[in-house]
Amino acid sequence: MLKIFKKHDLAPYLTMKVGAKAEYFAVLKNKADFFEALDFAKKKSLPIFILGGGSNTVIVKNIKALVLKNKIEGKKIKKENSREIYLEVMSGESWMRLVNYSVSQGFYGLENLASIYGTVGAAPIQNIGAYGAEFSQVFDSLIAYDLKTGREKIFSAKECELGYRDSIFKRKAKGKYFIYSLVLKLKKKAKLNLSYGAIGEEMKKRGIKNPEPKDVAQVVHQIRSSKLPNPAVLPNSGSFFKNPEIKNSVFLNLQKTYPEIPFFTSAKKGMIKIPAGWLIEKAGFKGKVFGPVGMYEWQALILVNYGGAKAWDIVKMIERVKKEVKKRFAIDLEAEVNII
Ligand SMILES: Cc1cc2nc3c(=O)[nH]c(=O)nc-3n(C[C@H](O)[C@H](O)[C@H](O)COP(=O)(O)OP(=O)(O)OC[C@H]3O[C@@H](n4cnc5c(N)ncnc54)[C@H](O)[C@@H]3O)c2cc1C
Incomplete structure (x- = not known):
């Protein structure tokens, strides 16, 4: 049975560590938890607010809602051919962990997006991007549930209307869906994007002539760590x-x-x-x-x-x-x- 907390402090779940209280709060571990939460919210006539890793959210007032922290994890290869891998990933997976897995398998596509905080489910919301790459370049489709009716909807990449730090989920579909899982289209071989910032230079410095995705991810990680404050130290x-x-x-x-x-x-x-x-x-x-x-x-x-x-x-x-x-x-x- 899903454990639901009342008047729960949200600061610990946000990387800014400033928060307010949620009227109700629960942690989702699987699909059944989500539907139980949906029933609860319906009975209480409360809206639902989905929280991933809390790395792109600042809460400045108490929320009269049921806040659901997404911890639904898991991934599997859905299909593959000689050139591509279609990877299905649950939305509560950590984005960083996903990138580490992908480069460790030698897959191409996620390496420039290494070391971005948060969950996989939040990636399409603002079409995360860094170091010359964008989520939209690897995205195939997603499954979401309507936060009022619980109805399932499959969104194609086109239907998500991804733009610069933007998507349909920041506009007309804002706060309407729980993104449950995503399919990413990765490549078995591709040209690496070394053109952005100091990536190419750093590769030369390290004497890497034929870099692999894992080398790019490592370099991006190093550059990011030297420039960005670690939220665990400076929220x-x-x-x-x-x-x-x-x-x-x-x-x-x-x-x-x-x-x-x-x-x-x-x-x-x-x-x-x-x-x-x-x-x-x-x-x-x-x-x-x-x-x-x-x-x-x-x-x-x-x-x-x-x-x-x-x-x-x-x-x-x-x-x-x-x-x-x-x-x-x-x-x-x-x-x-x-x-x-
Ligand atoms: C130090 C640092 C560096 C960063 N660098 C970058 C960067 O280079 N590029 C970049 O694009 N971003 C960057 N970010 C921002 C952040 O990492 C991303 O926006 C990330 O995708 C947020 O994920 P999250 O799970 O923490 O989202 P949250 O903050 O938990 O949620 C963000 C929004 O998405 C919604 N949401 C979350 N999950 C779901 C779901 N499953 N279904 C429906 N709605 C959902 C929430 O309701 C909220 O509106 C950085 C953040 C930090 C702290």
């Missing part, structure tokens, strides 16, 4: 804001004032992407601490809880950063982290 939620996309004409105007402004081309026509970290740094927040919170000294995009922060401290910090960036650059920053 944080990774990149706090999305890189804003602005019109080309607006960008050209900004470039007149800031000739050094870094930029990337956007997948959207006529738009330019600006690194949010640069804007925040230029606005004077890099390494700036306000009481228990601040923007990380080595990467201004990361909001850190330096100890004992309350929800209010986080909210104030977000407002401060957004206001100053708007004032200086007339750009609206949008949170990448889910703020509840």
